[in-house]
Amino acid sequence: MVGPVAAGKTTLANRLGPLFGLPVRELDDSYWRRGRLPDEAEWAAIHREIVQQERWIIAGDYRAVASERFRAADVVLWLDLPRRTCVVRATLRKLGGNPAPLLDAWRWIVRYRSHGRVETVQALADPDLTCTILRVRRSGDVRAFLSALGA
DSSP states (O other), X not given: OBOSTTSSHHHHHHHHHHHHTOOEEXXXXXXXXSSSOOOHHHHHHHHHHHHTSSSOEEEOOOGGGHXXXXXXXXXXXXXXXXXXXXXXXXHHHHHTTOOSOHHHHHHHHHHIIIIIHHHHHHHHTOTTOOSEEEEEXXXXXXXXXXXXXXX
């Protein structure tokens, strides 16, 4: 699952995991919540270990290693939600006690359109990908997707 900050990647992954009997891995847990931050080589190794597992749902964008994850995936669910939706959600998370700096979250959300989305399009254009790509652009589409799955 990929998309901008506060698109709902972790929330949706946590709903889909039990539905399909798949373990959910949140990349933020492996990157940010380990003490010191890993350098590029360490992060690539940590990420590789995650995607080499037989079954998983991975929530997180981390475009520097996304191509490897996309090649290992059966399905890439891209939550490409509107900027305003993500800004509101990030703000509500902060008000609810999330420790992430709000200004950083807003900055990443604002930059997503010109950087993250472009990089995601490029990574998903890889002709060697065999995964199904589902791009969701509105919160209502996420609800419809869950409804269609019976969740």
